Amino acid sequence: xxxxxxxxxxxxxxxxxxxxxxxxxxxxxxxxxxxxxxxxxxxxxxxxxxxxxxxxxxxxxxxxxxxxxxxxxxxxxxxxxxxxxxxxxxxxxxxxxxxxxxxxxxxxxxxxxxxxxxxxxxxxxxxxxxxxxxxxxxxxxxxxxxxxxxxxxxxxxxxxxxxxxxxxxxxxxxxxxxxxxxxxxxxxxxxxxxxxxxxxxxxxxxxxxxxxxxxxxxxxxxxxxxxxxxxxxxxxxxxxxxxxxxxxxxx
Numbered sequence: 001x002x003x004x005x006x007x008x009x010x011x012x013x014x015x016x017x018x019x020x021x022x023x024x025x026x027x028x029x030x031x032x033x034x035x036x037x038x039x040x041x042x043x044x045x046x047x048x049x050x051x052x053x054x055x056x057x058x059x060x061x062x063x064x065x066x067x068x069x070x071x072x073x074x075x076x077x078x079x080x081x082x083x084x085x086x087x088x089x090x091x092x093x094x095x096x097x098x099x100x101x102x103x104x105x106x107x108x109x110x111x112x113x114x115x116x117x118x119x120x121x122x123x124x125x126x127x128x129x130x131x132x133x134x135x136x137x138x139x140x141x142x143x144x145x146x147x148x149x150x151x152x153x154x155x156x157x158x159x160x161x162x163x164x165x166x167x168x169x170x171x172x173x174x175x176x177x178x179x180x181x182x183x184x185x186x187x188x189x190x191x192x193x194x195x196x197x198x199x200x201x202x203x204x205x206x207x208x209x210x211x212x213x214x215x216x217x218x219x220x221x222x223x224x225x226x227x228x229x230x231x232x233x234x235x236x237x238x239x240x241x242x243x244x245x246x247x248x249x250x251x
Contacts, residue, residue, distance in 0.1 A: 016169035038101030125183040134179030157183035193247040205235035
């Protein structure tokens with residue numbers, strides 16, 4: 001049975017068994033009882049995930065054709081597919097669960113933000129992204145890659161860039177390198193006034209990242225506090241701790 005690839009869904013299917021095994025090995029280092037695969041596609045990872053012992057497995061797949069293909073090729077997956085967009089579903093398990101996948105590239109950042117909504121339930125994420133997106137998630141302060149997604153993810157997760165995946169490992173080959181990263185939820189939380197304030201501050205600061213912070217976030221602080229020397233920096237020079245502390249000084 002065959003399937004077609006849909007560019008509109010950002011589909012690039014993994015075909016390199018070595019890469020599949022490396023991803024599965026990374027997963028096996030982490031304890032997990034419940035597991036969600038995002039975008040199983042042609043089942044490159046799925047066939048391994050279905051064999052994991054003592055694991056309650058679900059796969060989230062939007063594409064009708066892929067659902068038919070997966071059920072025909074891997075009969076044990078029947079009843080385990082959530083046939084929706086990952087961005088539209090409710091948490092697939094009641095307790096904690098691990099998320100894994102070769103994430104559709106056109107919505108990969110949105111997938112991460114969706115996982116952030118469930119951060120209390122998701123201790124581990126292992127995902128494949130365009131390399132540039134993976135690098136942005138893992139980026140540290142004082143780098144061009146460091147930005148909104150770096151801070152919002154790293155506020156709650158340790159990010160480990162595991163390895164590159166070249167285009168020829170996929171069908172069809174994407175025009176870019178890919179990268180696999182692992183997120184592990186942090187045990188300690190940053191002290192912030194509220195998640196809403198933190199999000200607004202980070203987004204406002206980076207919306208004009210070339211400007212001095214004072215000019216970028218002027219609307220969020222009283223004029224006299226804006227004289228503080230931290231505002232002489234640019235957004236990319238601030239650590240997560242810096243942003244967290246500043247939430248308590250916002251209007």
